[in-house]
Amino acid sequence: MADVINDILKRNQLSVTDSRKKILEFFHHADGALAHADIEKMSGESFDRVTIYRTLQTFVEKGIIHTIPTADNSVKYALCKDECAAGHHHDDHIHFLCDDCGTTYCLDTHVPAVQLPQGFVVKRTDVVVSGKCGKCSN
Amino acid sequence: MADVINDILKRNQLSVTDSRKKILEFFHHADGALAHADIEKMSGESFDRVTIYRTLQTFVEKGIIHTIPTADNSVKYALCKDECAAGHHHDDHIHFLCDDCGTTYCLDTHVPAVQLPQGFVVKRTDVVVSGKCGKCSN
């Protein structure tokens, strides 16, 4: 486990620090996406708020995590299943946000192609579905 | 023009006030979606920041405008083409965000059905496409 975390950081030319290791672990243990606030709560007093902001920013830049747009204005971050290896596109799967438990899932379902008016060039497509997840729909 | 604005407010049982009229006009003149900050800039000193928050909130509740999730955490609001009459669903069309000019478009393209794992119940689907719009792609 520790090796996996270490590998990801080294692969991305990032020095291995306590905060980066811990935040990466949070993502690995979470079954969904995390918001800044979630990480802040989980880490308690371990490290500064600013460090979390900067770490998340770094991870996004390196492509280790990606952001998920949500209708309620809270930015969430998620690690991709394949560790977000180089060449992986973040917009080829859809996201599901459960209204009940708040969990955000990265689903395997691929993004359907959409038709756009002439002259429009697509760079990225985000599909965010909300409703009730498998655990909350009973 | 003034009549149209007036009608929308009355139809929704809202009293006709300066701020509501002005904010609705902004939406009618804009060719895309607006963020809270946009409206604040446009209105200058006309009315309080709090009034804008409350007006947008009211409009969303009444179904006059709808929110659009964006990957960069800024909530945008848009008026639908059909004035958002009762029965209109906001998630039946897709949104396009231009990376160059920042304009957000409501497109006529319908949201494709997505397949979800068993047990997942869909309530709403947002599709946000980004790239270059017709004006910026040349």
Add this chain to the structure above:
DNA sequence: ATTCCTTTTGCAACAAAGTTGCATTCCGTT
């Protein structure tokens, strides 16, 4: 037009979220 009641607004004070600069500490390499 005047009155009366309700809704909306503005102000002020907060709370929460995010940013920046700088000194200190830590990581990785020699």
Add this chain to the structure above:
DNA sequence: AACGGAATGCAACTTTGTTGCAAAAGGAAT
């Protein structure tokens, strides 16, 4: 062990969003 660059923590600050309450404006009836 020591050095240089990168990362962290702290403090101060800006931006964004919320809440309570008194003043003002809207709408309906007289």
